[in-house]
Amino acid sequence: MRRLVSELYVRDICHAFKAMVLVWIQLPMWIFMSVALRNFTTGAAHSESHSIQEQLASGGALFFPHLTALDSTWILPVSLGVINLLIVEIFALQKSGMSRFQVYVTHFVRAVSVLMFPIAATVPSLLVLYWFCSSLMGLSQNLLLRSPGFCQLCGIPPTNSDSDTPYKDFLAAFYAKFISRK
Template identity: 85%
Template sequence: MLCCPGAGWLRTLPTLRLRARGLQPGWSSPRLPAPLPVWAAASVSAAAAPAGWYEALAASAPVRAAEEVLLGSQAATGLPWWGSILLSTVALRGAVTLPLAAYQHYILAKVENLQPEIKDIAKRLNQEVAVCAHRFGWSKRVARLTYLKNMRRLVSELYVRDNCHPFKATVLVWVQLPMWIFISVALRNFSTGAAHSEAGVSVQEQLAAGGALWFPDLTAVDSTWILPVSVGVVNLLIVEIFALQKLGMSRFQMYITHFVRAMSVLMIPIAATVPSSLVLYWLCSSFMGLSQNLLLRSPGFRQLCRIPPTKSDSETPYKDLSAAFYAKFLSRK
């Protein structure tokens, strides 16, 4: 065996040496464990590293609170999960986002009513700055900076006087978007069995049998694409209603409108890759947003919410909207 060519004899040499000394291979002196290779140490370090941002979000307190709200709603109503998701969405949108949307329209209406006064102030201030620039020999740059500084101050005083700073109109976004994210992540936790409540596994089983019609399993994707396409269509309707309302949009508003259109279309393939429970919630939420948008156009509802009347208000908003929609999309002219 020692004469065999190649490296085969090298593997038997340690055994022969041990036998020559009267020792067995298994009786060799104990040795310290070999250090881990670099790649193995790196793998262990990666496994011991903290979880990513999504795992942290999925285990966060707001998501756990959203899970408890959904579980409480389903337990209180006794509805199947598709009905519970629908009812919870309607309740949250009606109790939280609808009042905030009415407040947003209230602020925007007061800001719109200030525009004639702001234009008058701008005209008078421009004349005063021109007189001072001529008297004191200001350059165009100094005159413009003086005008802008005083104009910002005067407009801020108007906003304080009427308590209608435009930033207050963004409170809807700061509440609605996080709520949408937390509930979406909570439903995903339920659908994947990663819920951090004690009933996580049972909820996943209930969702698997809690669908309806063409989506009986809420933990699976909608292979028919009916729910994803519906989400995209409803979101596009919301965008187009906003675009029809704003006839004279600025370039920035046009860019924002095009961006939201693109995001609405992009939501279709995204919704086709997530569990149906999420897509059902997205569809219900978007439909409530569309209904909310139409409701806030009603003169009677605006009066009920004490939204100040503005010059752009219409006595027949729905008729005007349908006429504008027909002229933009259906008319052949």
């Protein structure tokens, strides 16, 4: 079995470590950026950060004009939670016949996404805006990498599980799972 797995890694130029590298780089980067942005909003970084804090206090837009304050409208926290749940559901809907462990992990990630609603409502708007933009980029990348035209343009070879109509398939699966339950 090990020999077959090794041959597959060599043949497809795909090692399990390559998939984990992104997590080991992206997760610490997300944490460090979140802590740095929080420090900017509280003025805890350096003496120069007070001028940055003043700029953030008047540098927002639309419904969050004060980036160091909480989002009283809850638009950013709710948007963040919805996008995170959408990412989870995209992965869950593409998997069929998940193992018990995969089902538990999916439920756990759903719970974390729901837990992000109140957490995001208790931190400065700048931090929630960063989390929202990060999640929005993740969702965009997931949807873009499902596009056969984009994959062909980038030279990404199709796999057996790829669909010619991924967005229609996703909407049909979403409709069947959540809307037409009777």
